[in-house]
Amino acid sequence: MRFRPLQLLMLALALACGLLATAPSRAQDGGADIGALVRAMGEASLRELQAIVSDLAATGDPSVTPSLEALAAGNLYVNDETGAVVIMQRNRMYDPVSEEEIAPVGDTDLSRIRVNNSLRRDIGTALGGLTLMSPNTATRMSAARSMLAARSPDNLPLLEEAIAEETDDAVRRMMNAARAVTILGMPDASLEEKRAAIPVVAQSAGREAATILNAALSTAPEELRPSIEASIAGIERDRAVWGAAQNVWFGISLGSVLLLAAIGLAITFGVMGVINMAHGEMVMLGAYTTFVVQEVIRQSAPGLFDYSLAIALPLAFLVTALVGICIERGVIRLLYGRPLETLLATWGISLILQQAVRSIFGPTNKMVSNPSWMSGAFELGGLTITWSRLWIVVFAIVVFVALLLVLKRTALGLQMRAVTQNRRMASAMGIRTPFVDAMTFGLGSGIAGLAGVALSQIDNVSPNLGQGYIIDSFMVVVFGGVGNLWGTLVGAMTLGIANKFLEPYAGAVLAKILILVLIILFIQRRPRGLFALKGRAVEQ
Amino acid sequence: MITQAILRALDKKAIWLVGILLVIAIAIPAGNLLIPPGQPFHVPAYIVTLFGKYLCYAILALALDLVWGYCGILSLGHGAFFALGGYAMGMYLMRQIGDRGVYANPTLPDFMVFLNWRELPWYWQGFDQFWFAMIMVVLVPGILAFVFGFLAFRSRVTGVYLSIMTQAMTFALLLAFFRNDMGFGGNNGLTDFKEILGFPIQAASTRSALFAATAVTLALSVIVCSMIVNSKLGKVMAAIRDAESRTRFLGYRVEYVKLFAFTVSAIMAGIAGALYVPQVGIINPGEFEPANSIEVVIWTAVGGRGTIVGPIIGAVLVNMGKSYFTGALPDLWLFALGGLFIFVTIFLPKGIVGTFAQWWRQARGPRRDNTTPRDTGASADRPLVAADPQPKPAE
Amino acid sequence: QDEGPIKVGILHSLSGTMAISETTLRDVMLMLIEQQNAKGGILGRQIEPVVVDTASDWPLAAELARRLIEVDEVDAVFGCWTSVCRKSVLPVFEELNSLLFYPVQYEGEESQRNVFYTGASPNQQAIPAVDYLMDEEGVERWVLAGTDYVYPQTTNLILEQYLLDAGIAQEDILINYTPFGHSDWQTIVSDIVAFGSEGKKTAVVSTINGDANVPFYRELANQGVAAEDIPVVAFSVGEEELSGFDTTPLVGHLAAWNYFMSVDTPENAEFIEAWQSFIGSTDRVTNDPMEAHYIGFNMWVAAVEAAGTTDPDAVIDAIVGVEVPNLTGGVATMLPNHHITKPVLIGEIQDDGQFFVVWETEDLVPGDAWSDFLPESAVLEADWTAPINCGNYNTQTQTCGGSTVTP
Amino acid sequence: MADKTDTMLYLDGVSVSFDGFRALNGLSIIVYPAEMLAIIGPNGAGKTTMMDIITGKTRPDDGEVLFDGRTDLTQLDEAAIANLGIGRKFQKPTVFENQTVWDNLELALKKPRNVLATLFYAMDASDRARLDEILETVRLTARKNDLAADLSHGQKQWLEIGMLLAQDPKLLLVDEPVAGMTDSETVETAKLLKDIARTRSVVVVEHDMSFVRDLDTRVMCLAEGSVLAEGSLDQVSANPKVIESYLGR
Amino acid sequence: MTALTIRAVDLHYGAAQALRNVTIECRPGRITAVLGRNGVGKSSTLRAITGINSVSAGDIVFDAEALKKSPPYKRARMGLGYVPQGREIFPLLTVKENLETGYAGLKRADRHIPETIFTLFPVLKSMLGRRGGDLSGGQQQQLAIGRALVTRPKVLVLDEPTEGIQPSIIKDIGRALQFLRDDMGMTILLVEQYLDFCREIADDIYVMDRGEIQHSGPASDLDLPEVRRHLMV
Numbered sequence A: 001m002r003f004r005p006l007q008l009l010m011l012a013l014a015l016a017c018g019l020l021a022t023a024p025s026r027a028q029d030g031g032a033d034i035g036a037l038v039r040a041m042g043e044a045s046l047r048e049l050q051a052i053v054s055d056l057a058a059t060g061d062p063s064v065t066p067s068l069e070a071l072a073a074g075n076l077y078v079n080d081e082t083g084a085v086v087i088m089q090r091n092r093m094y095d096p097v098s099e100e101e102i103a104p105v106g107d108t109d110l111s112r113i114r115v116n117n118s119l120r121r122d123i124g125t126a127l128g129g130l131t132l133m134s135p136n137t138a139t140r141m142s143a144a145r146s147m148l149a150a151r152s153p154d155n156l157p158l159l160e161e162a163i164a165e166e167t168d169d170a171v172r173r174m175m176n177a178a179r180a181v182t183i184l185g186m187p188d189a190s191l192e193e194k195r196a197a198i199p200v201v202a203q204s205a206g207r208e209a210a211t212i213l214n215a216a217l218s219t220a221p222e223e224l225r226p227s228i229e230a231s232i233a234g235i236e237r238d239r240a241v242w243g244a245a246q247n248v249w250f251g252i253s254l255g256s257v258l259l260l261a262a263i264g265l266a267i268t269f270g271v272m273g274v275i276n277m278a279h280g281e282m283v284m285l286g287a288y289t290t291f292v293v294q295e296v297i298r299q300s301a302p303g304l305f306d307y308s309l310a311i312a313l314p315l316a317f318l319v320t321a322l323v324g325i326c327i328e329r330g331v332i333r334l335l336y337g338r339p340l341e342t343l344l345a346t347w348g349i350s351l352i353l354q355q356a357v358r359s360i361f362g363p364t365n366k367m368v369s370n371p372s373w374m375s376g377a378f379e380l381g382g383l384t385i386t387w388s389r390l391w392i393v394v395f396a397i398v399v400f401v402a403l404l405l406v407l408k409r410t411a412l413g414l415q416m417r418a419v420t421q422n423r424r425m426a427s428a429m430g431i432r433t434p435f436v437d438a439m440t441f442g443l444g445s446g447i448a449g450l451a452g453v454a455l456s457q458i459d460n461v462s463p464n465l466g467q468g469y470i471i472d473s474f475m476v477v478v479f480g481g482v483g484n485l486w487g488t489l490v491g492a493m494t495l496g497i498a499n500k501f502l503e504p505y506a507g508a509v510l511a512k513i514l515i516l517v518l519i520i521l522f523i524q525r526r527p528r529g530l531f532a533l534k535g536r537a538v539e540q
Numbered sequence B: 001m002i003t004q005a006i007l008r009a010l011d012k013k014a015i016w017l018v019g020i021l022l023v024i025a026i027a028i029p030a031g032n033l034l035i036p037p038g039q040p041f042h043v044p045a046y047i048v049t050l051f052g053k054y055l056c057y058a059i060l061a062l063a064l065d066l067v068w069g070y071c072g073i074l075s076l077g078h079g080a081f082f083a084l085g086g087y088a089m090g091m092y093l094m095r096q097i098g099d100r101g102v103y104a105n106p107t108l109p110d111f112m113v114f115l116n117w118r119e120l121p122w123y124w125q126g127f128d129q130f131w132f133a134m135i136m137v138v139l140v141p142g143i144l145a146f147v148f149g150f151l152a153f154r155s156r157v158t159g160v161y162l163s164i165m166t167q168a169m170t171f172a173l174l175l176a177f178f179r180n181d182m183g184f185g186g187n188n189g190l191t192d193f194k195e196i197l198g199f200p201i202q203a204a205s206t207r208s209a210l211f212a213a214t215a216v217t218l219a220l221s222v223i224v225c226s227m228i229v230n231s232k233l234g235k236v237m238a239a240i241r242d243a244e245s246r247t248r249f250l251g252y253r254v255e256y257v258k259l260f261a262f263t264v265s266a267i268m269a270g271i272a273g274a275l276y277v278p279q280v281g282i283i284n285p286g287e288f289e290p291a292n293s294i295e296v297v298i299w300t301a302v303g304g305r306g307t308i309v310g311p312i313i314g315a316v317l318v319n320m321g322k323s324y325f326t327g328a329l330p331d332l333w334l335f336a337l338g339g340l341f342i343f344v345t346i347f348l349p350k351g352i353v354g355t356f357a358q359w360w361r362q363a364r365g366p367r368r369d370n371t372t373p374r375d376t377g378a379s380a381d382r383p384l385v386a387a388d389p390q391p392k393p394a395e
Numbered sequence C: 001q002d003e004g005p006i007k008v009g010i011l012h013s014l015s016g017t018m019a020i021s022e023t024t025l026r027d028v029m030l031m032l033i034e035q036q037n038a039k040g041g042i043l044g045r046q047i048e049p050v051v052v053d054t055a056s057d058w059p060l061a062a063e064l065a066r067r068l069i070e071v072d073e074v075d076a077v078f079g080c081w082t083s084v085c086r087k088s089v090l091p092v093f094e095e096l097n098s099l100l101f102y103p104v105q106y107e108g109e110e111s112q113r114n115v116f117y118t119g120a121s122p123n124q125q126a127i128p129a130v131d132y133l134m135d136e137e138g139v140e141r142w143v144l145a146g147t148d149y150v151y152p153q154t155t156n157l158i159l160e161q162y163l164l165d166a167g168i169a170q171e172d173i174l175i176n177y178t179p180f181g182h183s184d185w186q187t188i189v190s191d192i193v194a195f196g197s198e199g200k201k202t203a204v205v206s207t208i209n210g211d212a213n214v215p216f217y218r219e220l221a222n223q224g225v226a227a228e229d230i231p232v233v234a235f236s237v238g239e240e241e242l243s244g245f246d247t248t249p250l251v252g253h254l255a256a257w258n259y260f261m262s263v264d265t266p267e268n269a270e271f272i273e274a275w276q277s278f279i280g281s282t283d284r285v286t287n288d289p290m291e292a293h294y295i296g297f298n299m300w301v302a303a304v305e306a307a308g309t310t311d312p313d314a315v316i317d318a319i320v321g322v323e324v325p326n327l328t329g330g331v332a333t334m335l336p337n338h339h340i341t342k343p344v345l346i347g348e349i350q351d352d353g354q355f356f357v358v359w360e361t362e363d364l365v366p367g368d369a370w371s372d373f374l375p376e377s378a379v380l381e382a383d384w385t386a387p388i389n390c391g392n393y394n395t396q397t398q399t400c401g402g403s404t405v406t407p
Numbered sequence D: 001m002a003d004k005t006d007t008m009l010y011l012d013g014v015s016v017s018f019d020g021f022r023a024l025n026g027l028s029i030i031v032y033p034a035e036m037l038a039i040i041g042p043n044g045a046g047k048t049t050m051m052d053i054i055t056g057k058t059r060p061d062d063g064e065v066l067f068d069g070r071t072d073l074t075q076l077d078e079a080a081i082a083n084l085g086i087g088r089k090f091q092k093p094t095v096f097e098n099q100t101v102w103d104n105l106e107l108a109l110k111k112p113r114n115v116l117a118t119l120f121y122a123m124d125a126s127d128r129a130r131l132d133e134i135l136e137t138v139r140l141t142a143r144k145n146d147l148a149a150d151l152s153h154g155q156k157q158w159l160e161i162g163m164l165l166a167q168d169p170k171l172l173l174v175d176e177p178v179a180g181m182t183d184s185e186t187v188e189t190a191k192l193l194k195d196i197a198r199t200r201s202v203v204v205v206e207h208d209m210s211f212v213r214d215l216d217t218r219v220m221c222l223a224e225g226s227v228l229a230e231g232s233l234d235q236v237s238a239n240p241k242v243i244e245s246y247l248g249r
Numbered sequence E: 001m002t003a004l005t006i007r008a009v010d011l012h013y014g015a016a017q018a019l020r021n022v023t024i025e026c027r028p029g030r031i032t033a034v035l036g037r038n039g040v041g042k043s044s045t046l047r048a049i050t051g052i053n054s055v056s057a058g059d060i061v062f063d064a065e066a067l068k069k070s071p072p073y074k075r076a077r078m079g080l081g082y083v084p085q086g087r088e089i090f091p092l093l094t095v096k097e098n099l100e101t102g103y104a105g106l107k108r109a110d111r112h113i114p115e116t117i118f119t120l121f122p123v124l125k126s127m128l129g130r131r132g133g134d135l136s137g138g139q140q141q142q143l144a145i146g147r148a149l150v151t152r153p154k155v156l157v158l159d160e161p162t163e164g165i166q167p168s169i170i171k172d173i174g175r176a177l178q179f180l181r182d183d184m185g186m187t188i189l190l191v192e193q194y195l196d197f198c199r200e201i202a203d204d205i206y207v208m209d210r211g212e213i214q215h216s217g218p219a220s221d222l223d224l225p226e227v228r229r230h231l232m233v
């Protein structure tokens, strides 16, 4: 099993290419047979693979790109029987050299050729050189990025050639940055070249600019120093500003998570006065609904995966609203007029729901994935904004506004408030109190379910999901002022932003403790929360 | 004057309760130590420890009932006072280990040694003395409650706002005690105790003595609580619970009354924690968990709040249930426990004791019920706009 | 007395925060007992499991441990996950002289006569992982990120000393702690990125606990922290944790364990097969603590067979030196310090949620109860065989410290 | 304004507004010891607000509020004001619903209010006699062991009056005492208040003109937060502005 | 023909009986007044009619339909308007919203506030945006009456509506009730302590004592000595 016929050959090749690599050659017909090298990958160990990759790179032949890309992406497979190496993508096979599609040969076993980090890094560098001229913009971009990371003087001619041909602005900027960084690091580059490189580096080398400039500072000639120093100072200034902006953004995004988690509670607790300890479990049910939706989609319609959240949202709302209505009709209904008892009963409900989910779905984490539009990040000035967070912020605001409209602008909203303020009198005014109660609790629960869909995108989907948010949710609602939706919004955002400004100084643990202490002290100043209702009306 | 107040405290119910507790305090240790295993009345060591723990919980629940059931302050952070008392005791027990720790360091507890602490922090000084530790058992929870209460009651933080703030307090303490830097053993807490007052902590006789001490402390707590609630102060507390601002207009200093009840209650909770630690052998930040404090509320509600026996019965029964079910139905016990809570709320709205008392009274003839609050909503609910003072009519 | 079944206690949390990890261990124990019974039990007697739920409540764990031993009269207990659970039940096992098999990696600094530590101690996980990153990936800057509790704190203390000894500058080490269940990782991940973008090759050593890992990795993925740039090596992330999300963006990040489900050995294939059919789902994964229970259980069986009785004292004497196969093709030996020998494997996360082993120790590493990198414990040694018979024997003073003296 | 000394209650230029609405507008009132003042005025004139200010429930934006000619009430809280000897009956009867009628009165009974004193308080025969007497006065003897919650609206009014008596204050503020009482009860109440006013200062707010007539005392009409008219009832009710805004035609 | 009949009703609070065999007939287009001392059961009677308290025996017939155990909101939707004792304003809703709670049982076309309410109680119009709980006692009482009128009731039940209201508005209320009776044909059941007011507007009276009806007859009976006796202390 461990016998590898090609082992010796490979070793020899590796040595040879190691030699070759020291003298960069762009020869198109560099001796080694690409097909044989690719085929050798099928049986190679990790170390051998590393050698093969550098051999393939050394050929300089663009036709090695597909196989290397596939290898890095984990799409390169070997046929266990024939030893043939193929690319598998979306259940179709291609030849790794010619990129032609191959008919599947029976149901032979394919096993994936495994790669590790350092191999992927090697492939990245190798591909960088090979793909700088690729017709695909994204590929060129990542090639330019890997050139920037490599900072090797050897790449300079290649880069310059590519810059001349480049049509895309962003890619050209990245290439220029890579070139400037390389030049700045070269001892033998001319003063003029270096001088020109400084602003380019400062502007486009990203976070590393200061480090690169600092490194250059130590070797730079006297004349260049002031200009490098000025650039560094400029970068530091920018960084401070962007750092603050970043904290605000992080705070808003944490605030939106808190808002989402708390807003359902602002109904069941804030409006209805039910101390709803099962609120977290409603959030959890929403997340599990997302899981089930994704599971069904994965099984039956993988193409719809990007819509999974759109499908999960209404379903999660319905499911949790229904559960909420059942809880209201079954238990809470019997407890109006003694709100504190609801603490006891909903605690019991929360235990039961948790255990039920544990029994049905098992105690372990469930797999919920981000659709493509929820993954990754984009840059905004000096900020890295992740899509998932951005969408959650947007979603939180939409939910908030919708809820505000329901409560303030609809007949149901008015009736909800009337019923919870004086149930008997509301009934005597002709309001169907049982219906309104059920709807109110259902609405609060449904909104918790919506929060669950959002939280499933950033957190664990496990039976404990809800427990992690319940304390924060109560804190937000109380801090903002019970019964005031705006209070909940401002409360969530304040706590989020305060937390994120404290965290860099105090650390996550102390920040959290400090926030709690600040809330306690704040309540001494405003005993009924941020947006306290005032006047006689409250005291009755 | 004081004797009069104590005499008033000992109404028929309280005398019975104290009597039973004192009998238990003698009988169970005797059944464990004097009757050899295998004899019908032998009490296994397991039962002694277990009930010792339950009785500590009972003191805690009674303490909570004093503020919640009688004064309308729903504390969701009483576990914090319990834990602080426990830590004070734990620190004493830690110091008692002396050089018998794994690193044989005569002053530093083991966890400090392996985390490279060089010397004992100032706040650990003195805990090698039992009397000092006992003073701290009372002072630390007492002072925290006093300061917290002073701030909160003076600013008129009431109802759910107060409840959630007590929860914030215990949660902040939880996080703080988790930190190794605090010097309380991080999340592992304090453990590996050897001796208390020179007696080996695992010896059957020590265990029995601790049990007896717990039962006697519970009896004393019953007397103290009974004395408070049967006095005019008890009526003022109930008045505050039901109509806080009206009580002010009668000239009562609501904040001082609350502060008194809260501090007394915190001290009781702290003593309960101190008795608990040597019996279970560990104190860790888990005791600050908000869920633990909520459980205390639940024991009290199940037993019947606003009564003296209720919280004791609730604490013992719920915990017996938990002990039994976690072994008998490990996969289903949460359904059973959750179901129990729902059942009690709906069918026994005044808790076990309250409801039975009502049946009893009804069976004996239609007399007015004026011991337990009618409207269980009470003043802690006042900020909840839903508070609806009248019983719900049939719909 | 030797009639009827032999009882084995299973003391794990089936509810509360730890249920997510521990329920699987209960299940694997049930499977192992079932298998052993199918083989005829031990000493010709069947084994009867007694399951309790510690509900992530540590005083309750102590109470239940006492009940298992005193009331149910079990002969050995397999249980606990967290250190605090172990610490809380430990006095009970000592007092009632019973056996506890503890299957999870922990901070070390402990050896107790009645406890068998079948998980890794820091020298069997953390140190080899750091060696790997230093040697193979050329890492020069380190972020030690952990949940704020004893295991990460101790491990990081050990690692920090180890790194300083290896010539890493203090400013190249960033230590960061987060609360349990921390879910907002934006700031920390961006700090890591910033720390890692100063020119030196940077890696993250994560002792982040259980629940907090999923949001942490999701944030890593979203902020685009690629393993090629800043690899993260974790000690508490296994197959079970990864089954909670899509690992495609995380391919290449690492974990150090003593077992991976992906290890290709006949024993492991058999184990996985048995597990999946026992649990009735081919989606369920196996992980390191499960292997630890597998080893621990087999060791206990072997020791009981050897001693010819379940009597704890006899088993404690018999078990030291017992060798059983582990699942990765080697042999686990129970050492006199009640820890076991283990291989150390470094795996990279794959897009199917499995680990690809990229490195492993040549030899088995013996578990060290007392770290050599902490000044006070470097001189301590645990040896539960005659003549030392001590969990914390001071090799300098040649005395046994504390009260854990020979019984 | 007039001399502050020898006054029991002295309000000068008191104003307060809520969200821009001026509920009291430069209100000035003087009440002397052992004097009764009846206040009438349209709904929303500010009568209850005035009492809120005297008892410390609301802080005035402006103006002077003195008790006994020297104590500045705006600096004190409710309990301190109550302990000075100012008792109040609320417009909407507020009693301790979960306690018995007897306990309600016991709580109100004039005794030291501090924590330890209440803890060790024991009722003696004279206290008991006093409460029995009050129960007779408010006709609740038969219901002394019933919960206050079980009383009818009018009975709660009486209980609150009883509590006011038990407090034995120097200044009584009585907000609409006869609302919901029968005519004969109204007459009784007037007698009771007149009796009290022989030794105490009493401020009564009422809309029931026949009751005010029975009180036979100085009358003041408030409107829009300040004094509209003052004098005997006949003088005031002849005032066209009072007729216009209050009595109607 | 009656619009509302209470026949032989008993009502208990726990073990205590508050109403004994109470029978009241409200004839359409007339104002029926119920009088009695404090605590005789007047409010209990009205709460039995609205369904807030359930009766232990007897019938309540509204519009020829027996109400049995139907909940208050059904009765309200059938056309029963209620002004409770103690106002029972929704404290955190604005005056406007308090009035709008009456829309619940109305057809969409009817969902507006009748102008008569503002002519009767001009103060409400100027305070539409103020929270109900902030109003003065008398303003709240006016709001409570206005709120009941929004539901366009066929039968209006009022529990001491003049309590705490200034004399001029009491007169207005009297006029308004007469207007509702005469021009709108509304049936009105009124509990009142204020005898002069009753004398002026009531058509029929019932006098209660200790939970029982002691006398019934035309409003002119008010001056009979036996009626007076029941109203004395």
Ligand SMILES: Nc1ncnc2c1ncn2[C@@H]1O[C@H](COP(=O)(O)OP(=O)(O)OP(=O)(O)O)[C@@H](O)[C@H]1O
Pocket: A534, A535, A536, A537, D018, D019, D021, D022, D023, D041, D042, D043, D044, D045, D046, D047, D048, D049, D050, D091, E130, E134, E135, E136, E137, E138, E139, E164
């Ligand atoms: N907190 C508040 N917010 C807004 N307006 C208020 C507030 N409190 C009182 N008001 C207004 O102040 C005015 C005075 O109210 P007040 O209760 O003092 O009247 P009153 O003279 O007692 O009337 P009534 O005879 O009806 O009891 C009223 O118009 C009321 O609506």
Ligand SMILES: Nc1ncnc2c1ncn2[C@@H]1O[C@H](COP(=O)(O)OP(=O)(O)OP(=O)(O)O)[C@@H](O)[C@H]1O
Pocket: D149, D150, D151, D152, D153, D154, D155, D180, E013, E016, E018, E036, E037, E038, E039, E040, E041, E042, E043, E044, E045, E085
């Ligand atoms: N919720 C209740 N629980 C118990 N008893 C009650 C309740 N409400 C009223 N009662 C009692 O029932 C009797 C009748 O009360 P009701 O409120 O009907 O009197 P009323 O005639 O309206 O008196 P008022 O003129 O004072 O309003 C009273 O004796 C009262 O104490």
Ligand SMILES: NC(N)=O
Pocket: C081, C082, C083, C084, C104, C105, C106, C107, C151
């Ligand atoms: N031992 C641990 N991982 O807590």
Ligand SMILES: [Mg+2]
Pocket: D047, D048, D049, D091, D175, E136, E137, E138
């Ligand atoms: Mg008023």
Ligand SMILES: [Mg+2]
Pocket: D152, D153, D154, E042, E043, E044, E085, E159
């Ligand atoms: Mg009435």
